[in-house]
Amino acid sequence: MHNQQYLEDLISNQVEENLNLEYKAAGALERHDKKTNEISKDVSAFANSEGGIIIYGLTEIDHLPEKIDPIQRENISKEWLEQIINSKIRPRIDGVEIHPIEINNDKEKVVYLVEIPQSTTVHQADDQKYYKRFNFMSIPMYDYEIRDVMNRIKVPKISLEFEIVIQSIKTTGSNEEIPPNYYLNVYAKNEGSLLANYVCCYIKIPDKCIEDQYLLDKKIRLEGFYAENTARDVLDVEVRGETFIDKLGPTRYIPILPKMKIKLNCDIPRLHQYYRDYENEISWILYADNSEPRKGKIRFRDIDYKYN
Numbered sequence: 001m002h003n004q005q006y007l008e009d010l011i012s013n014q015v016e017e018n019l020n021l022e023y024k025a026a027g028a029l030e031r032h033d034k035k036t037n038e039i040s041k042d043v044s045a046f047a048n049s050e051g052g053i054i055i056y057g058l059t060e061i062d063h064l065p066e067k068i069d070p071i072q073r074e075n076i077s078k079e080w081l082e083q084i085i086n087s088k089i090r091p092r093i094d095g096v097e098i099h100p101i102e103i104n105n106d107k108e109k110v111v112y113l114v115e116i117p118q119s120t121t122v123h124q125a126d127d128q129k130y131y132k133r134f135n136f137m138s139i140p141m142y143d144y145e146i147r148d149v150m151n152r153i154k155v156p157k158i159s160l161e162f163e164i165v166i167q168s169i170k171t172t173g174s175n176e177e178i179p180p181n182y183y184l185n186v187y188a189k190n191e192g193s194l195l196a197n198y199v200c201c202y203i204k205i206p207d208k209c210i211e212d213q214y215l216l217d218k219k220i221r222l223e224g225f226y227a228e229n230t231a232r233d234v235l236d237v238e239v240r241g242e243t244f245i246d247k248l249g250p251t252r253y254i255p256i257l258p259k260m261k262i263k264l265n266c267d268i269p270r271l272h273q274y275y276r277d278y279e280n281e282i283s284w285i286l287y288a289d290n291s292e293p294r295k296g297k298i299r300f301r302d303i304d305y306k307y308n
Contacts, residue, residue, distance in 0.1 A: 002099040002113060004068075007058060011065045013279065017136050020052030023060040026069045029076045029112070037126045039081070040088035043116055044123040045131035045138035047093045048149055050294065051118035052133070056081075057101075057111030063136050070109035073100070081112060088126040093119055120157065120192065122149040155291040157192030158199055160284060161261070162298060164271070164305035182211070182271040184282075184303075186227040189261040196256040199229040201286045203268065209280050209300070211270040227266030229254045276300045 009015075017023060022042065028035060046052045059066040078098050086092055095117040100110040122141075124130055130141040141149075163185040169178045188199045204224040232248040239245075256262055281299045 002101055004101060004103055004111075007055070007065075007068055007101065007111060010055075010058070011067065014064050017060065017063040019133050019135070020046075020050055022046075022052070022054045022136070023058040023065055024054060024056045025059045026057050026071045029056050029071060029081065031076075031080075036084050036088060039084050040126040041129075041131050042138050043085050043093070043096070043114065044089045044125045045133050046116040047089075047096075047119040047123050048131060048141065049118070049133035051116050054114045054116065055111060056114065057103075068103060068111060070103045070106075070111060073108050073110050076112075078112065081114075085114075090124045091121065093117075093123055118152075118157075119149075120153045122146050153192075154194070155192075156190055156194045156196035156199075156256070156288050158196055158256070158286060158288040158291070159189050159191050160201060160286055160296070161187040161189060162282065162303045163187065164275075164300075164303050165308050166305055167308045179273050182273060182275060184266075184268050184271060186264045186266050186268075187261050188229060188256060188264055188288075190256045190258050193258050195258065196229075196288050198253055199256060199264070199286075199288045201227050201264070201284050203227060203266070204283045205268070205271075206280050209272050209275040211272045225266060225268045227264035227268070229256055229262060230265045 015021070024042075028038065042054060046054065057069050057071045059069045078100050082096075082098055085096055093116065097115040099113040099115070101113060103109045103111060122130055130146050131138045132141045132145060165183045165185055167181040167183065169180060184205075186201065186203065188196075188201075190196050202224050203226070230251050231254055232251055234246045235249045236247040237244050238247055254262060279299060280301075281297050283297045284295065286294045286296070
């Protein structure tokens with residue numbers, strides 16, 4: 001992600017700016033108060049909202065990326081940008097990462113990709129105002145919005161991780177090559193300091209990415225799939241001839257402790273073998289205890305995979 005190819009893909013795919021992504025030309029980073037105040041405003045707005053990425057060194061037209069606009073590293077260094085962010089925003093935002101991307105292998109021409117996490121408190125810009133992201137802009141927050149953000153520390157902070165499992169199929173006595181099965185695993189990670197009792201996410205997958213077409217025919221998944229932090233214990237085993245059948249107890253929730261990651265129980269069927277083609281993506285909505293619902297998207301091509 002932190003390379004020139006990623007930037008070029010944004011341009012060729014015309015990825016529009018959104019709540020979590022903003023493009024800034026090289027001129028946005030200059031050594032005078034007006035520009036540095038804007039930096040504090042934009043970065044704090046991301047932290048006060050859902051977090052995201054600001055790319056300094058990429059021009060845009062009508063919120064669509066136009067071209068790479070390199071920054072001269074000798075004039076604007078990573079350390080200078082880091083110092084501006086840390087000194088002009090109060091309180092300091094933990095977890096901000098700045099990634100210099102060299103352009104055409106020239107160490108003096110860079111684009112700065114700034115990753116900003118969602119914060120557990122509210123942050124004030126250098127003009128002593130609080131900002132949030134709204135559509136493509138950073139706008140001042142109302143008093144009740146500031147209070148809502150400050151209450152984030154009172155609810156769990158859950159993130160989702162996705163994984164593709166490629167399961168090979170063993171055959172005997174046949175030279176026919178059988179394609180493997182593809183499955184999607186969903187994990188919930190508690191990145192906060194509070195225990196999460198109930199986690200549920202609603203996942204929408206394009207129909208063409210589902211192998212089990214009969215599910216589509218029966219219209220079982222019109223509303224998508226659900227994944228939860230639930231489990232059922234095996235209470236006993238019943239023997240029926242040569243078959244063993246587990247007797248399961250009632251569904252229970254598995255609490256997710258701080259810094260803990262668990263695999264969610266979900267009903268997602270097999271994926272089609274061409275799930276990675278084109279720009280197929282998953283969209284999701286995440287619910288956790290009393291937290292506000294969170295939405296997101298991820299392309300299949302950006303999901304890690306493993307063989308089983």
